[in-house]
Structures are given as structure tokens and as C-alpha cells.
Amino acid sequence: MQIIKSKENLAAALARLREGGRALAMVPTMGALHEGHLALVAEAARRADKVVASIFVNPLQFNDAGDLERYPRDEEGDAAKLESAGCDAVWMPTPADLYPEGFATTVHVAGITEAWEGAHRPGHFDGVATVVTKLFTNVAPDVAVFGEKDYQQLALIRRLTVDLDLGVEIVGLPTVRAEDGLALSSRNALLSVEERAAAVALPRALDEMARAIGAGASPREAEAAARETLQSAGFGPIDYVAYVDGDTLEPLKSAREGARIIAAASLGKVRLIDNRAG
Ligand code: PAF
Secondary structure: OEEEOOHHHHHHHHHHHHHHHOOEEEEEEOOOOOHHHHHHHHHHHHHOOEEEEEEOOOHHHOOOHHHHHHOOOOHHHHHHHHHHOOOOEEEOOOHHHHOOOOOOOOOOOOOOOOOOHHHHOOOHHHHHHHHHHHHHHHHOOOEEEEEOOOHHHHHHHHHHHHHOOOOOEEEEEOOOEOOOOOEOOHHHHHOOHHHHHHHOHHHHHHHHHHHHHHOOOOHHHHHHHHHHHHHHOOOOOEEEEEEEEOOOOOEOOOOOOOEEEEEEEEEOOEEEEEEEEO
């Protein structure tokens, strides 16, 4: 696997990967890779001839300088994992590569980004939209694979790719889960043993909600029941539990095809998010 550290080497590396008209898939990441990321690489390898991943801890999407500082970094370990998952190249740009002196452009996707995570993490989605646009314009992949775990992020990336004519096919991969159903996340490592045991209430509350709505309960009743389940398991604050349109993320008052159930809640100091089909 080729490791591309400088922006100058990127074009030549991409030209080699694309030789003979080969299709290129991309998996953008911020590193700290787990099984969920490696599943994205495996899916990318099924969808194209060559796979390029990126590792870039994007300063624009952090609201808190301390969080950015503490974000885990393990370039060597991540590169080894990517290689074993079948990745052909990894690009590790520096902040100066992507945001050189004088950089003054922000990509803002209206609507989809305002509520839910957008309301709780001001500026976060502008940072995501800006960096994904830059990663796509530099790499120009045919297809890019993202996890459904960050469902709102996936929805905004689909929107911006269409709106800006980026010509990249966006594939969303179902969330990879631990045996008990908890969505894999680098944040799970921050949970105490007791919190980790309680965390499974989150996917269970969403499953119960889907069952209840399927059986005729109103989304509002099902949301209230899910909140109670989470509270009894020790979650708090509960930022949101909602039944929404799967494309626009607008709240829905009644059951509908293509709906999504989304939630964010904290256990102690660890904030977890999850979602599932509604
Ligand atoms: O999901 C992530 O890891 C990041 O938000 C992304 C899409 C790589 C942009 O920095």
C-alpha cells in the first residue's frame, strides 16, 4: 500500500492507480480506525478496481480545541489496518495542504444540517462539507463509501455531491455493531465497564421504537417510550430521539416508507449517537 504524505505526490499516485482506466473508490476517515472503517474499505474494494483512503483529522469540524488536541492519532497502526483490509493507497494531507494561508471558503449545506447534530455541534457540518468537497476535488474518486452510523453526515454528503456536480457515487454502508448491538465507535473505548453494559439500551430503544411504530404507535408516543428506556438505563442528557424522513431529516408525525430513527444521548461524559431504519 502506498502512503502519500505530500499533496505534490498525490496526482502521480492517483494517475498510477487509475492506469488503464481503472475505477477508483475512496474512503475518507479521520484515523483511529476500527472494524467499522475496515468494512468501508472492504465495500470500496468490491465497488472499484482500486481503493484510496484518506486520514485527516479535520480541524474545521471540531467545535472544541481540546477535543481536536485529544483526538487519537496512530498513523502507523492505521496504515497497517488499511493495508490488511485491502486498501491500495492512503493519503495523509496536512492542514496546510487542505487549508493553505488565506483559505476563506466554507461549504454550507442548508436544511439537512440545521437540526439534530447540527443544533448540538455548531459549525461541525460546515467543516465536514468543506473537507469532503476538498477531498473529492483532489482525489476525484468514482465512488466513495461512508458509514450509516453518522447518518446526518451521510445525508449532507449525498446532497452536496449532487448540488456541486462532484460526480462521485456515494455509498452508505450499514453500521457495524458489537455482538450486543452497540454501534462501533472510537468513543466506546471511553465508556466505563458499567457504562458499556448500559450503552446497549441505545440500539435497543431504537429497535423498540421501530417495532412500536410498525405496530401502529405514533412516532411521538414511540419517542417518549424510547426516552424513558434510555433514562432508566442511566442515559442523560438525551439530546434527541426522533422519527425523521430518511433524505431530508425532517421530523415525521406518522409512519412512512424510508423513515429513519435517529438518537443522541450521553452516558456519563460520553455522547453516543445511533440510528436505524424506521
Ligand atoms: O466521518 C468522518 O470520519 C469524518 O467526518 C469525515 C467524513 C472523514 C470528514 O472529515
